[in-house]
Each structure stands twice: as C-alpha cells, then as structure tokens.
Amino acid sequence: MSGPSYVAVDWGTSSFRLWLMNAGGQVLGERRSDQGMTAAAKAGFASVLQSHLDALGVPAGLPVVICGMAGARQGWVEAGYIDTPAHLSDILKGAVVVSGQAREIRILPGIAQRDIAAPDVMRGEETQLLGALGLDPADAADVCMPGTHSKWVRVRGGAVARFATFMTGELFSAAARDTILSHAVGGAGETIDSDAFGAAVAEAFAAPALAANLLFRVRARQLLFGGSAEAARETISGTLIGIELAANLAERERATRVMLIASGRLQRLYQIAFERLSIPLNVVDAEEAVRRGLANAAAAIWQDGRINA
Amino acid sequence: MSGPSYVAVDWGTSSFRLWLMNAGGQVLGERRSDQGMTAAAKAGFASVLQSHLDALGVPAGLPVVICGMAGARQGWVEAGYIDTPAHLSDILKGAVVVSGQAREIRILPGIAQRDIAAPDVMRGEETQLLGALGLDPADAADVCMPGTHSKWVRVRGGAVARFATFMTGELFSAAARDTILSHAVGGAGETIDSDAFGAAVAEAFAAPALAANLLFRVRARQLLFGGSAEAARETISGTLIGIELAANLAERERATRVMLIASGRLQRLYQIAFERLSIPLNVVDAEEAVRRGLANAAAAIWQDGRINA
Numbered sequence: 001m002s003g004p005s006y007v008a009v010d011w012g013t014s015s016f017r018l019w020l021m022n023a024g025g026q027v028l029g030e031r032r033s034d035q036g037m038t039a040a041a042k043a044g045f046a047s048v049l050q051s052h053l054d055a056l057g058v059p060a061g062l063p064v065v066i067c068g069m070a071g072a073r074q075g076w077v078e079a080g081y082i083d084t085p086a087h088l089s090d091i092l093k094g095a096v097v098v099s100g101q102a103r104e105i106r107i108l109p110g111i112a113q114r115d116i117a118a119p120d121v122m123r124g125e126e127t128q129l130l131g132a133l134g135l136d137p138a139d140a141a142d143v144c145m146p147g148t149h150s151k152w153v154r155v156r157g158g159a160v161a162r163f164a165t166f167m168t169g170e171l172f173s174a175a176a177r178d179t180i181l182s183h184a185v186g187g188a189g190e191t192i193d194s195d196a197f198g199a200a201v202a203e204a205f206a207a208p209a210l211a212a213n214l215l216f217r218v219r220a221r222q223l224l225f226g227g228s229a230e231a232a233r234e235t236i237s238g239t240l241i242g243i244e245l246a247a248n249l250a251e252r253e254r255a256t257r258v259m260l261i262a263s264g265r266l267q268r269l270y271q272i273a274f275e276r277l278s279i280p281l282n283v284v285d286a287e288e289a290v291r292r293g294l295a296n297a298a299a300a301i302w303q304d305g306r307i308n309a
Numbered sequence: 310m311s312g313p314s315y316v317a318v319d320w321g322t323s324s325f326r327l328w329l330m331n332a333g334g335q336v337l338g339e340r341r342s343d344q345g346m347t348a349a350a351k352a353g354f355a356s357v358l359q360s361h362l363d364a365l366g367v368p369a370g371l372p373v374v375i376c377g378m379a380g381a382r383q384g385w386v387e388a389g390y391i392d393t394p395a396h397l398s399d400i401l402k403g404a405v406v407v408s409g410q411a412r413e414i415r416i417l418p419g420i421a422q423r424d425i426a427a428p429d430v431m432r433g434e435e436t437q438l439l440g441a442l443g444l445d446p447a448d449a450a451d452v453c454m455p456g457t458h459s460k461w462v463r464v465r466g467g468a469v470a471r472f473a474t475f476m477t478g479e480l481f482s483a484a485a486r487d488t489i490l491s492h493a494v495g496g497a498g499e500t501i502d503s504d505a506f507g508a509a510v511a512e513a514f515a516a517p518a519l520a521a522n523l524l525f526r527v528r529a530r531q532l533l534f535g536g537s538a539e540a541a542r543e544t545i546s547g548t549l550i551g552i553e554l555a556a557n558l559a560e561r562e563r564a565t566r567v568m569l570i571a572s573g574r575l576q577r578l579y580q581i582a583f584e585r586l587s588i589p590l591n592v593v594d595a596e597e598a599v600r601r602g603l604a605n606a607a608a609a610i611w612q613d614g615r616i617n618a
Contacts, residue, residue, distance in 0.1 A: 112533055119529040149489075149525060165529070166521040167488065174483040179476065180458075208518035209556035212475040212549065216458060220428040220474070224421060240521065247518035 004028055006063050006302060007053065008294035011070035012036050012124060013148075017287070018052050023303065025295040029056040037069035045076035046101065063104040065298045067127035067290065071096065071107040081112035081121060085159040089135045091126050092300050108297060111160055120165050124290070125151045128261050129160065131293030132284045135300060143259045144248070145286070146241075146266045148173075152248045166244045169266075172237055175215060181236060184222045188229035196231040197269065198276040200238025201245065205277060208243040215239055241273050249279060261286050313337055315372050315611060316362065317603035320379035321345050321433060322457075326596070327361050332612065334604040338365040346378035354385035355410065372413040374607045376436035376599065380405065380416040390421035390430060394468040398444045400435050401609050417606060420469055429474050433599070434460045437570050438469065440602030441593045444609065452568045453557070454595070455550075455575045457482075461557045475553045478575075481546055484524060490545060493531045497538035505540040506578065507585040509547025510554065514586060517552040524548055550582050558588060570595050 005023040009016070014036035020029035031052040040048045049064070071079030079096040094109035110123030125145050133141060133155060141155040148169040154162045176185045204214055218235050221227055249258075258279060260270055263286040274281045314332040318325070323345035329338035340361040349357045358373070380388030388405040403418035419432030434454050442450060442464060450464040457478040463471045485494045513523055527544045530536055558567075567588060569579055572595040583590045 113529075114533055116530075116534060119526055119533045121529050121532055150521075164522045165525040167484075167490075167525045168521050170488045171480075171484065171521055171524075174487045175476075175480065178483045178487045179479045181476075207556075208520070209552050209559065211517070211520060212459075212477050212480055212553060213473045213556060215480075216474040216476045217428055220422075220430050221425075223430055224423055224428045225425060243518050244521060247516070247522060250518065 001026055001028075004059065004062055006065060006298045007058060008291060008298060009049070009064060009066040009068075009070070010124065010127070010290045010294070011040070011066050011068040011075075013038060013069045016040070016048070016052070017290075018049075018056075019291055019294075020056050020058060021295060021298070023299075025292070025299070027291070029058075031055060037072065037075050040070070040076070041074060045070060049105075061103060063106070063298075063302060065095075065106050065108065065294050065301065067108040067294060067297075068124035071109060072123060075107075077107055079107040079109040081110045081123075084111060084113045084115075084163070085156075085161050086111045086126070087159040088126070088130050088133065088137065088155075089158075089300070091130060092135075092297055095297070095301065106301065111163070113163060118164065120163055122151055122153075122163060122165070125153070126160070127293035127297065128286060128289040129153065129155065129293070130296050131289035131291065132259065132261055135296055141259055142257075143261060144270065145261045146270050147262075150244055152244075164248075166247070168240045168244045172240050175236055175240075176233060180219050181215065181232070184218050184232035185229050185236065188233040191230055192265070192268065192272075193228065193230040193234045194272055197234035197238040198272055200235040201242040201273045201276050204239040204242025205246045205250070208246040211239055211243050237269060238273070241269065245273060245277060245279075249277065257282055259284060261289050263287050310335060310337075313368065313371055315374060315607045316367060317600060317607065318358070318373060318375040318377075318379070319433065319436070319599045319603070320349070320375050320377040320384075322347060322378045325349070325357065325361070326599075327358075327365075328600055328603075329365050329367060330604060330607070332608075334601070334608070336600070338367075340364060346381065346384050349379070349385070350383060354379060358414075370412060372415070372607075372611060374404075374415050374417065374603050374610065376417040376603060376606075377433035380418060381432060384416075386416055388416040388418040390419045390432075393420060393422045393424075393472070394465075394470050395420045395435070396468040397435070397439050397442065397446065397464075398467075398609070400439060401444075401606055404606070404610065415610065420472070422472060427473065429472055431460055431462075431472060431474070434462070435469070436602035436606065437595060437598040438462065438464065438602070439605050440598035440600065441568065441570055444605055450568055451566075452570060453579065454570045455579050456571075459553055461553075473557075475556070477549045477553045481549050484545055484549075485542060489528050490524065490541070493527050493541035494538050494545065497542045500539055501574070501577065501581075502537065502539040502543040503581055506543035506547040507581055509544040510551040510582045510585050513548040513551025514555045514559070517555040520548055520552050546578060547582070550578065554582060554586060558586065566591055568593060570598050572596050 002022045016035045018031040095106040098105040113120040143153040145151040150166040311331045325344045327340040404415040407414040422429040452462040454460040459475040
C-alpha cells in the first residue's frame with residue numbers, strides 16, 4: 001500500500017468527515033466529528049481542519065480536497081455553483097483554492113438549476129454523483145439521494161440535466177418534534193415498524209394531496225385506537241417519503257432502474273418503500289460514494305494534471 | 310335589551326374568549342386572553358374562569374357553557390366525543406357538567422370519526438357548525454374551517470356525516486419557523502403578497518405530490534434570484550393550502566358552493582385561494598359562528614328545556 005497522497009473532507013451543515021488517502025484511493029486514516037459548517041463557522045474552519053490533520057499526523061505538504069457546505073456563502077470560502085446542464089467533470093473546474101494556507105486546499109462547487117420556474121441547488125451531492133457514476137458516465141441515470149433535503153437527479157450524457165430537492169427529512173423532523181405529532185412519537189425506539197411504514201408509503205403514494213390529513217390521522221388514531229410510538233413515527237416518515245416517490249415515480253416507466261445513494265437507516269427505509277412499490281433499484285452506499293467522488297476529484301486535480309496542466 | 314342570561318366560553322389550546330350574553334343572544338360583555346388550555350392547566354381552570362367572570366361582575370347564579378379544549382383529556386373535565394354520523398343536536402346531549410362548582414357549568418363534547426382507516430377528531434369546530442348551520446339544518450353543506458388543524462366537514466341530513474383534518478396551519482408554522490425556510494421568511498411584514506400566494510396555490514393544487522419540492526424552491530429561489538420575505542412566506546402558505554384544496558376539491562363538482570368558516574388573515578387567504586380556483590364560496594365569520602353556536606346550545610339547554618326536561 002502506498003503512502004499518504006491527499007486528504008478528502010466531506011464538510012456538511014452538521015457533520016465533518018475526513019479521510020487520509022493514498023494515490024490508489026485507499027483509506028489510511030479517518031476522522032469524524034459534529035463540527036459541521038454551523039459549528040466550524042464559530043470555531044474557525046482552518047483550526048477545525050488543522051486539529052484533525054494533526055490528530056492523524058498528516059504531513060505539512062499534503063493537499064486537501066473538500067466538498068459540501070464549507071463552500072457555501074456562510075461557509076469557509078464560497079465555491080459558487082456550476083449550472084445545469086452540468087457535466088460531472090465541470091465540478092473540478094469550479095474548485096476554489098483557499099488562499100493564505102500553508103498547504104493547498106480546494107473546495108468543490110455545488111450545482112445550481114437557474115430555472116425561475118423550478119430553481120434548485122445542491123452542495124455535496126454532486127460529489128456523491130461523481131463517486132457513484134465517475135467523471136464521464138456514458139449511461140443515463142435517475143438517482144435518488146435521500147436526506148434532510150432529498151435530491152432526485154436526472155443524469156444524461158455525462159451531465160446533471162435536471163434535479164429537484166424535496167424537504168422530506170427536514171419536514172419529518174419538524175413534524176415529529178414541533179407539532180402535535182410529537183405526543184404520538186415520543187419514546188419511539190430504534191426498531192423500524194416496517195408494516196406501518198410500508199402502508200403509509202402506499203397510501204401517500206396513491207393520494208399525495210392527502211398528506212396533511214394522513215399526518216393528522218397519526219394523532220387521531222392514537223387517541224381513538226392507541227398504537228405504538230414506532231408505528232406513529234414510521235407512518236409520518238412513510239407519508240412524507242410516499243409523496244416524494246409519487247412526485248418522482250408516479251408517471252415513470254416502471255421498468256427503469258433507479259440508483260439509490262444512501263446509508264444506514266435511510267437506506268433501509270427507502271429500500272422498503274421502493275420494494276413496496278415494486279420499483280427496481282441499485283443501491284450505492286452514500287459515504288462510499290462521497291469518498292470515491294473526492295478521490296476522483298483529487299486524482300483529476302493532482303495526478304492526471306488535467307486541471308493544473 | 311334584556312339582562313344577562315348566561316356566559317359563553319370558547320376555550321381553545323392557546324386562547325380563551327368569554328361573552329356575557331342575554332336571552333336574545335346579544336353580547337353584553339366580552340373578555341379575551343391567551344389563557345388557553347395549556348396555560349389554564351397550570352393556573353387552574355376554575356380560577357382562570359372566575360377571574361374573568363369577576364372582571365365583568367357576572368352574578369353568582371348565571372350558568373356557563375364552554376366549548377373547545379377545556380373538554381379534552383388534558384383539559385378541565387373530559388367531555389368525550391359524540392361519534393359520526395353526529396347530528397348537531399346530539400352535541401347538547403353530550404354536554405358534561407363540571408361538578409363541585411357554585412354555578413352550573415357545562416362543557417360541550419367534541420366529535421369523533423371512529424373509522425380505523427380514517428380516524429379523526431374535532432373539538433370546538435362542532436360548536437362553530439352549530440352556530441353556522443343551526444341545530445337541525447335541512448340542507449346539505451360542505452364546510453371548510455381553516456386553522457392550525459383545518460377541518461373539512463360534510464353535513465348531510467342535519468348530521469356531520471364525515472370529516473377530515475389537515476395539519477395545514479401547524480405545518481406552516483413548523484416549516485417557517487423550524488426549517489431552512491426560516492431564513493427565507495425572516496422579517497416578513499403584515500402585507501399579504503397575493504400574487505405569490507395565488508401562484509403557489511395554483512401550482513400545488515395542480516401537482517400536490519410536489520409539495521416538499523415546492524417548499525424547497527422557496528429557499529433556492531431566494532438564493533439564486535432574490536425576492537421578498539413576504540413572497541417567500543405566502544409561497545409556503547399557498548403551497549400548503551393548495552394541497553389541502555386539492556385533496557378536498559379536485560374531484561368535486563365545481564358548481565357546488567363551499568361554506569368557509571374563518572376570520573381575519575386566514576379568511577382572506579382562503580378567499581383568495583378559492584377565487585383563484587374559481588370555486589364559489591359562502592363566508593361565515595368564525596368568531597360569530599362559535600358565539601352563535603354557544604348561544605344555540607345555551608338556549609336549548611336552559612331556555613327550551615330540551616335537555617333538562
């Protein structure tokens with residue numbers, strides 16, 4: 001195994017993940033913390049990064065490639081957006097160098113859809129796409145990337161042709177925490193109630209306009225008939241995921257395969273949802289995708305000489 | 310004008326409204342406060358009520374009729390529910406007497422729809438219906454009662470045949486306050502941006518499954534194109550009201566008139582929404598409806614002798 005070649009960082013709103021990589025894209029060391037953009041904006045981005053580099057004993061000259069919210073306006077250095085249709089290799093050209101640093105540090109840009117009728121932005125997910133599909137994918141792909149802000153991306157001719165963000169995860173948190181539904185989900189454990197979840201997905205998928213009523217029924221059902229906190233939580237989750245799937249899959253050719261880029265609990269939930277609707281799926285781990293995306297970027301920037309040539 | 314005959318109270322989750330009435334249903338005195346169920350559960354329901362009765366100098370023997378959350382399980386005395394199909398006059402029969410009080414105090418029950426496939430509850434709105442439609446309405450009515458939890462009610466043969474609650478108002482508050490959209494609506498003034506609101510209603514009505522995407526676009530639009538906080542707020546509001554209308558009106562005969570029971574800003578917004586969709590409307594003021602409903606209840610209980618006979 002060859003020695004360290006560069007450092008890859010996925011710097012989100014609320015999480016920080018760093019990998020020390022060799023030229024072959026293998027992981028030599030790893031750091032995780034909750035020092036996302038919000039926390040780092042207070043503590044200082046440079047010092048947060050340096051503390052993790054020090055903890056791994058990273059040599060002074062090793063370069064760093066970063067994706068995510070560190071490149072937002074409220075982040076470290078604004079890395080802007082490249083516009084749709086955005087070829088995946090264009091992401092590299094938009095990388096911004098953080099000035100005044102001892103080592104070379106580059107932050108990758110996001111992607112913007114500057115369509116006044118359907119404006120949208122992503123930051124971080126473009127790097128997952130780069131990892132899952134490569135720099136110049138020949139095949140068409142329809143990609144679902146669940147999360148706080150779920151992204152649905154249509155990739156055609158190597159480029160992000162179109163995408164749409166759904167506030168599914170954030171609406172789930174707000175509904176379960178800040179509304180009357182908090183009484184229904186209080187004390188729910190780790191176990192997923194797959195039956196309640198699947199039924200809610202199917203019901204919302206069939207009648208998406210009912211969403212705000214399906215959510216209230218969670219409370220009414222518990223008042224009138226009882227039921228577990230897990231069933232309540234999964235019904236809320238299934239309702240919101242069900243309408244997201246209805247928006248993206250209802251008029252879709254059922255035979256086409258969707259690529260799901262997700263990890264952990266979310267991956268599990270979306271897999272159950274897709275199965276329930278009999279929609280074929282390829283699953284890619286989200287963390288692996290972002291790491292591979294950063295590796296692809298680093299290789300193109302520092303090894304192939306494509307950018308610095 | 311005749312002297313005081315009874316006291317009517319609308320006791321909601323977060324608001325308290327009291328009227329001193331004469332036998333003819335005229336208002337002789339009025340009190341309002343934010344001592345709703347939540348606050349009164351701490352301060353004590355009896356003492357909150359007494360303080361307002363004292364402030365108006367209400368005679369000791371005058372009876373009190375109450376509707377709303379004071380009759381919930383977490384309220385003063387649980388007044389239970391009458392079940393659908395619920396004749397409006399059944400509400401009176403379900404009134405519960407608060408024991409151990411110097412004067413006669415009755416709390417009206419709510420209505421429950423004990424359908425495991427579409428469970429639902431209301432508490433307070435049944436009294437608005439009693440006020441808007443009377444004790445024994447002959448005509449069929451489709452009623453929209455917007456609010457934190459909007460109710461859509463089908464009245465047939467004098468009874469609440471069916472109803473559905475939409476968490477529209479509460480989802481609006483949670484989305485505007487507790488999600489990334491809070492950045493977009495911050496500092497919005499009182500003025501309603503009717504254009505933004507109407508456009509959002511039409512768009513969500515046409516494609517309700519897109520709701521969670523239409524909400525995110527509010528943030529993306531402001532990032533990429535700018536725009537006012539009022540436009541952002543009304544787009545969120547219009548999106549949520551638009552899907553509520555889609556659930557209730559999409560497959561409805563367009564010629565049928567809907568009764569809207571609402572007050573203030575909400576009345577204004579829903580009127581704009583219905584106009585935008587060219588749906589004819591009868592508007593009834595919500596506060597007047599609840600007061601008239603309590604008056605109808607009081608008359609039936611204490612004057613007609615129907616209940617105490």
